[in-house]
Amino acid sequence: MKVLVAVKRVIDYNVKVRVKSDHTDVDLANVKMALNPFCEIAVEEAVRLKEAGTASEVVVVSIGPKACQEQIRTALALGADRGIQIETDTMPESLNVAKLLAKVVEAEQPQLVILGKQSIDADNNQTGQMLGALLDLPQGTFASDVKVAGDKVNVTREVDGGLQTLALNLPAIVTTDLRLNEPRYASLPNIMKAKKKPLEVKTPTDLGVELKSHTRLLNVTPPAERQAGIRVSSVDELVDKLKNEAKVLRGG
Amino acid sequence: MSEYKHPLKDTEFVLNEVVGLDDLCHESGFEEINAELASAILTEAGKFGSAVLSPLNVVGDTQGVKLTEKGVEETSGFKQAYRQFAEGGWNSLIADEAFGGQGLPNVLGTAVNEIWQSANLSFGLCPLLTQGAVEAISHHGSDELKQTWLPKMISGEWTGTMNLTEPDAGTDLAAIKTRAVPEEDHYRIIGQKIFITWGDHQMTGNIIHLVLARLPDAPAGVKGISLFVVPKFLLDENGHPGKRNDVHCVSVEHKLGIHGSPTCVMSYGDNEGAIGYLVGEPHKGLSCMFTMMNCARQAVGLQGVAIAERSYQQALAYAKERLQGTNRDGSRFSIIKFPDVRRMLMQMKSSIEAMRCVALVGAASVDRAGRAQDEATRRKALARLELLTPIVKGWCTELAQEVTYLGTQINGGMGFIEETGSAQHYRDARILTIYEGTTGIQALDLVGRKTLLNRGESLAELMTEIEQTVMALEDQATLAAQGRALRKALDAGQAARRWLLDNASSDPSAAGSVSVQFMMLFGYLCGGWLMGHSALRAQTLLGAGKGDPEYLKAKLVTAQFFSEQLLPRTQASLEAIQAGSGSIMALNEDQF
Ligand SMILES: Cc1cc2nc3c(=O)[nH]c(=O)nc-3n(C[C@H](O)[C@H](O)[C@H](O)COP(=O)(O)OP(=O)(O)OC[C@H]3O[C@@H](n4cnc5c(N)ncnc54)[C@H](O)[C@@H]3O)c2cc1C
Ligand SMILES: Cc1cc2nc3c(=O)[nH]c(=O)nc-3n(C[C@H](O)[C@H](O)[C@H](O)COP(=O)(O)OP(=O)(O)OC[C@H]3O[C@@H](n4cnc5c(N)ncnc54)[C@H](O)[C@@H]3O)c2cc1C
Numbered sequence: 001m002k003v004l005v006a007v008k009r010v011i012d013y014n015v016k017v018r019v020k021s022d023h024t025d026v027d028l029a030n031v032k033m034a035l036n037p038f039c040e041i042a043v044e045e046a047v048r049l050k051e052a053g054t055a056s057e058v059v060v061v062s063i064g065p066k067a068c069q070e071q072i073r074t075a076l077a078l079g080a081d082r083g084i085q086i087e088t089d090t091m092p093e094s095l096n097v098a099k100l101l102a103k104v105v106e107a108e109q110p111q112l113v114i115l116g117k118q119s120i121d122a123d124n125n126q127t128g129q130m131l132g133a134l135l136d137l138p139q140g141t142f143a144s145d146v147k148v149a150g151d152k153v154n155v156t157r158e159v160d161g162g163l164q165t166l167a168l169n170l171p172a173i174v175t176t177d178l179r180l181n182e183p184r185y186a187s188l189p190n191i192m193k194a195k196k197k198p199l200e201v202k203t204p205t206d207l208g209v210e211l212k213s214h215t216r217l218l219n220v221t222p223p224a225e226r227q228a229g230i231r232v233s234s235v236d237e238l239v240d241k242l243k244n245e246a247k248v249l250r251g252g
Numbered sequence: 253m254s255e256y257k258h259p260l261k262d263t264e265f266v267l268n269e270v271v272g273l274d275d276l277c278h279e280s281g282f283e284e285i286n287a288e289l290a291s292a293i294l295t296e297a298g299k300f301g302s303a304v305l306s307p308l309n310v311v312g313d314t315q316g317v318k319l320t321e322k323g324v325e326e327t328s329g330f331k332q333a334y335r336q337f338a339e340g341g342w343n344s345l346i347a348d349e350a351f352g353g354q355g356l357p358n359v360l361g362t363a364v365n366e367i368w369q370s371a372n373l374s375f376g377l378c379p380l381l382t383q384g385a386v387e388a389i390s391h392h393g394s395d396e397l398k399q400t401w402l403p404k405m406i407s408g409e410w411t412g413t414m415n416l417t418e419p420d421a422g423t424d425l426a427a428i429k430t431r432a433v434p435e436e437d438h439y440r441i442i443g444q445k446i447f448i449t450w451g452d453h454q455m456t457g458n459i460i461h462l463v464l465a466r467l468p469d470a471p472a473g474v475k476g477i478s479l480f481v482v483p484k485f486l487l488d489e490n491g492h493p494g495k496r497n498d499v500h501c502v503s504v505e506h507k508l509g510i511h512g513s514p515t516c517v518m519s520y521g522d523n524e525g526a527i528g529y530l531v532g533e534p535h536k537g538l539s540c541m542f543t544m545m546n547c548a549r550q551a552v553g554l555q556g557v558a559i560a561e562r563s564y565q566q567a568l569a570y571a572k573e574r575l576q577g578t579n580r581d582g583s584r585f586s587i588i589k590f591p592d593v594r595r596m597l598m599q600m601k602s603s604i605e606a607m608r609c610v611a612l613v614g615a616a617s618v619d620r621a622g623r624a625q626d627e628a629t630r631r632k633a634l635a636r637l638e639l640l641t642p643i644v645k646g647w648c649t650e651l652a653q654e655v656t657y658l659g660t661q662i663n664g665g666m667g668f669i670e671e672t673g674s675a676q677h678y679r680d681a682r683i684l685t686i687y688e689g690t691t692g693i694q695a696l697d698l699v700g701r702k703t704l705l706n707r708g709e710s711l712a713e714l715m716t717e718i719e720q721t722v723m724a725l726e727d728q729a730t731l732a733a734q735g736r737a738l739r740k741a742l743d744a745g746q747a748a749r750r751w752l753l754d755n756a757s758s759d760p761s762a763a764g765s766v767s768v769q770f771m772m773l774f775g776y777l778c779g780g781w782l783m784g785h786s787a788l789r790a791q792t793l794l795g796a797g798k799g800d801p802e803y804l805k806a807k808l809v810t811a812q813f814f815s816e817q818l819l820p821r822t823q824a825s826l827e828a829i830q831a832g833s834g835s836i837m838a839l840n841e842d843q844f
Contacts, residue, residue, distance in 0.1 A: 014257070030800035032260075073292060185304075186296045188341035188354060195289060228583075 001148070001170075003046040003055045004110035006101055007039040007075050008091075009068040010121040019222045026121070026220060035071045038116025040078070041176040044183040045146055046114055047079035054148050055112070057081050061104050064091050069199060076194035077186035083199040088211065096204075096211045098130035103207040105135060110171065112153060117142050117175040128175035138168040142177040254566035254673035256306040258298030258367050261803050262605060263612075264291060269789040270609050270782055271359055271616045280623040282357050290360055297364045300340060301371035304333050309372040312512020313676045317453075319504050324452035324514045330375060334455045338408025342368075343379055347386060351402040358547070358622075362554055362615035366608070369558030373680050374512030376558075378411055378450045380551055385412025385462045387544040388479065392532035400491070401460055401481060410458040414548075415445040415482075415518060416541070423693055425538060426473045430465040430520060432480060432528060440525030441465055441482055441499070444517065447687075451516030452484070452501035458493040459484040463520070463528060464537050471535065479537035480528035482520065499526040509679035545689075546641045550614050552688040553644035556652035557607045559684070563659030563677035564600040570663050570672065571597060587662070595817075596658045602814040603655050605786070605807075606779030607648045613782060614640040632713075639702050639710040640778070646694030646768075647775025649684035656681040695767035698774070704756050704763065708749050711774070715749075718742050718781045725784050728791065737815040738784050744826040745777045751830055765833035773825035780819045787811035 011017060011026070012034040020027045035043075049055035060075040062068040063086040072083035086100050105113060118125035132139035140146075140155030144163065147154045148170075156165045158177045168174075186194075204211055232238045242249040267273045268287050277285040312327045319325075337343065346361035347353025368376035386405050389397055404410045421427035430443025441463060445451075452459065461482040470476030485493035498521055505515040520526040532540045571593055575584040587593045617640060620633030656678040660667035667674045685691045703711055722742060725735030748770055755762045790804040790811075 030802070070292075077292065077296070185300045185336070185340055187339065188293065188296075188345060190341075191289075191292050191296055192354060194292075195284075 001055050001111040002057045002059065002108065003049060003112045003114060004105060004108055005039070005042045005046045005058060005060045005075065005080065006113070006115045006127070007043060007060050007062045007071055008036040008116070008119045009033050009062065009064055009071045010036045010119050013037060013120055019220050023219050023221060025217065033067070033070070035074045036116050036119045038118060038120070038176050038178070040183045041178070041180050042114040042116050043075045043078050043080055044181045045176060048181065049148065050079065059084065059108060059110065061086065061101065063097055063100055064088055072199055073194050074186065076197045077191045078184065079190065082197055085199065085201045086207065087201055087203050092211050093213065093215055094124050094127045095130055095214055096209070097127050098134055099209050100204060100207055101127070101131050102134045103209055112148070112170065113173045115173070115175045117177055128173055132173045137171055137173050139173040139175070140166050140168050141175040143174050144177050144179045146174055146180065254562070254569065256302055256371050256562055256565060258294065258301060258370070259561060260294055260298055261800065262608065263294060263363050263366070265786070265807070266608050266612050267359070267363060270785055271612050273359065276359065276616055276619060277357060279625060279629070280357065280619045281625065285357060285360070290363070293360065294363060297342065297367045300342070301367040304336055305368060305371035305375055308333055308375065310673060310676065312372065312374045316511040317504055317514040319501065322454065324501050324504060324516060326453045326455060326514065327512045330512065331455045333375065334378070337379070343382065343408035344406050347406040348390060351398065352406045358618040359612055359616040362550070362612060365551065366554055366558045366561070369555045370562045372512070373555060373559055374510045377510070377513045381414055381449055382412040383551070384414050384544060384548050385460055387547060388462050388540060389481065389531060391543050392479065392540045393481070397481060397529060397531060400487070404458070405460055409456060410460055411450060411456050412460045412462065413448055413451050415448050415461050415463040417445060417447045419444070419446055423690065425464065425477065428464055428466060428477055430463065432465040432467050432478060433525065434467070439480060439528045439530060440521060441480060441528040442521030442525050444519050446517050447505070448516045448518045449513055451514060451518045453514060457485070461499065461518070462531070464541070467534055474538050476535055477537040478534050479531040479540045481531055482526050482528040486527060497526050498523050509676070509682050546637055547618060549641050549645040549688050549694070550611065550618070552684055553614070553648040554611045556648035556681070556684050557604060557611050559677055559681045560600065560604045560607065560652045560655035563656040563674065563681070564604055566672065566674050566677065567600065567659040567662040568597060570666070574664070593662060596662050598810070598813045599817065600655045600658050602783070602810045602818065603651050605810055606783050606814055607651060609782035609786065610640070610775070610778050611644050611648055614644040635710045636714070639714060642694040642698040642702060642771060643775050643778055645689065646691050646698070646771045650691055650772065651775070652681045652684055691768060695771040696764060698771045699752060699763045699767045703749070703752060708753050711749050715742060715745055718777065721781050721784045721788070724788055728788070731787055731791065734784055734787060734812060734815040737819050738780050741777050741780050741819045741822040744822040745774060748773055748826050748829050755832060759833055761833040761837045765836040766829040769825040769828045773822045773829070776818055776822050780815055783811040783814045
């Protein structure tokens with residue numbers, strides 16, 4: 001069985017995010033970029049399926065400028081077999097990504113597509129769902145456990161009330177939650193091997209997809225700075241402040 | 253507890269702009285290695301160091317090691333971390349491909365090693381010594397020895413140790429007493445070794461000791477010492493660890509720092525004699541050790557860079573957090589605003605960046621000396637390697653004392669209290685000027701074998717190259733002041749060299765009296781040279797609109813600080829050198 005994993009290049013989670021001075025976007029110049037943590041979990045899951053003998057091949061896809069090849073190489077170093085980069089000038093919005101991925105799925109015919117539930121840059125949480133709709137495939141989002149059984153995959157989902165387990169017919173789409181697994185560290189020999197694994201570059205035109213903008217980014221502002229705290233001298237003073245200054249308590 | 257994050261940007265800058273990694277790899281036949289691959293490797297190693305090794309650093313310090321009837325039990329958590337380290341293949345980085353290594357350049361191995369040593373110096377010593385043992389067997393062992401021992405030492409399944417020191421033989425290895433008695437195809441080793449790092453532990457299925465000992469017919473002194481492989485467990489017919497060999501750790505030392513690294517008294521032959529196998533020729537043990545000395549000494553120099561970096565990161569975080577100043581409106585600000593705290597931070601930062609340059613340029617000379625395509629380049633690189641080694645070891649580890657001292661100072665009272673981690677870095681750094689040849693020994697090596705023996709030729713060649721950087725700096729309006737400062741330091745270097753050549757033969761105490769000042773002078777000169785070079789590269793990159801402008805501008809200021817605040821130390825050293833041995837040797841022993 002072939003597994004396709006979509007991976008995204010995002011700002012490293014350790015980096016303190018800054019907004020550009022003209023408020024048009026987050027400032028990504030010269031900041032450390034990394035594989036989106038949820039995508040890393042997706043790669044790990046696919047590699048584990050391969051190690052268990054369930055999957056025969058793991059293909060990773062990333063969409064973006066040439067630099068996103070770095071993240072494809074990272075995924076290859078974690079154990080994926082080959083990579084596909086779809087070259088775009090900027091990071092396209094979710095629906096475009098879903099359309100491009102749908103074309104890759106049609107061409108590659110994987111049994112399982114694994115994506116992160118969201119990327120930590122925009123936190124949209126929609127690409128997997130859109131892909132499911134475009135391809136009319138069953139989807140199991142926010143997975144904390146994935147088990148392939150014959151022509152089905154059992155996906156345990158983290159939902160508000162607890163855990164829900166779905167049996168999906170294959171081919172299917174799964175998006176990963178944080179607790180699905182703990183990704184490994186790439187080993188040195190695998191980093192060395194990764195540079196020799198095949199990496200194919202395609203364009204949206206090759207795939208017959210025209211990129212369209214459906215949303216417009218109007219303005220980006222940083223969250224308000226937290227004010228320094230104060231020390232209160234008594235419980236009464238605290239209650240008073242909560243009522244009259246913070247206005248989070250009522251009554252009297 | 254302080255966290256560690258690898259300074260990837262600076263390491264990459266030094267590798268690409270100062271060392272010239274791509275050219276080096278091309279010239280030295282590492283065809284498949286380039287900056288991009290180096291970046292991927294450093295990034296992954298950085299993650300592993302921060303997440304796995306760094307949290308265990310304080311555990312090693314507080315918990316230490318224990319000697320029980322099982323032998324030495326290492327700090328809890330180390331075994332699991334070591335397994336992950338070995339499985340990650342990190343032990344195999346620069347090792348020979350024929351025995352399962354990755355065959356990567358030494359300079360890259362050195363850059364990665366900085367991560368392990370910063371993250372956890374005590375842990376990092378174990379692979380560092382294994383590496384030394386692997387090199388000793390690779391260079392001098394028979395094919396059979398190599399086949400038997402190397403693959404599992406390179407994979408990390410077994411670790412290695414170096415057993416030189418004895419109670420009466422520390423610096424002076426001529427006094428070694430441990431005996432080796434021939435028996436069939438092997439030897440029986442009998443004697444005691446002290447201060448053996450990672451001499452015993454439970455992390456792996458075997459430990460391979462490299463031991464210096466004397467054969468029965470050995471001539472007295474250094475020409476009578478041979479090198480042996482002595483495994484903790486003898487191998488059965490399938491090559492698996494079987495019978496326990498007669499070598500045991502009989503006690504572990506209590507010490508100032510590196511508590512997570514067991515320092516063992518090793519007893520050989522309490523019963524029937526430990527079985528050992530000769531490495532290389534009889535009586536040539538010490539020269540075997542010499543061939544790997546450059547790498548081992550440079551590795552300890554690098555530990556100086558690494559512990560300094562760790563201390564800096566801790567101090568910087570503290571300086572940004574600690575509110576200890578009050579504005580007029582009553583609000584408080586952090587100590588990083590104070591000029592004197594800035595001075596300390598800049599001194600740490602510029603020292604570290606200069607040391608990193610010197611250490612990685614030294615490491616690159618190992619690659620060139622070993623693999624350059626043409627003989628002339630190889631010979632030149634070998635001379636440079638020999639010259640830089642005592643400077644990397646001596647200067648970087650001495651400067652690390654000052655940097656970790658400042659790290660503690662920035663913490664104020666909290667620096668003296670153990671909680672912040674700063675005190676541990678300060679204590680851990682202290683060993684670095686002692687093992688692998690004390691500072692005094694490095695300095696003697698620099699003035700003796702590396703300078704007087706070749707009539708100062710290696711130094712002259714180095715200084716011709718520094719002159720080029722001086723001129724390039726003087727050519728740039730904005731860097732001309734740095735050029736002048738470097739020229740002054742270079743003149744001091746020339747004068748010191750001349751003084752040594754002129755006075756060494758007439759006064760037998762001269763060289764030994766001035767040697768440490770001499771070594772420190774050339775350390776600062778090399779640091780200033782490579783920081784000057786860094787400034788030139790940063791300026792060029794900024795002009796071309798390449799790289800991270802914030803980082804590059806900071807590099808220019810850091811280089812300026814080095815030239816203004818640290819390079820002048822060369823003048824003081826020169827004056828001390830020119831004063832000669834007079835007051836140093838004048839008192840008789842009773843007057844002390
Ligand atoms: C924590 C730790 C780990 C160690 N690990 C190992 C190990 O794994 N394997 C191993 O074999 N050894 C190891 N050592 C031993 C270490 O290499 C020696 O301590 C070191 O070589 C110095 O020898 P010494 O202690 O006998 O000091 P000494 O040789 O007695 O030196 C004392 C002082 O005299 C000076 N001095 C000595 N001779 C001269 C000279 N000729 N000229 C000028 N000055 C001189 C020295 O510079 C020093 O300041 C370790 C030591 C420690 C503390
Ligand atoms: C073992 C020990 C025993 C002690 N005993 C006593 C005792 O008996 N009684 C007692 O009252 N106290 C005692 N102290 C406290 C000691 O006097 C303080 O630790 C010391 O005054 C430094 O203050 P701090 O620790 O708050 O450091 P900080 O004031 O936070 O200083 C941190 C760093 O910032 C720098 N800095 C701070 N302010 C400025 C400034 N204005 N300009 C420039 N640089 C600045 C400092 O030089 C230092 O490098 C003790 C401390 C220790 C560790």
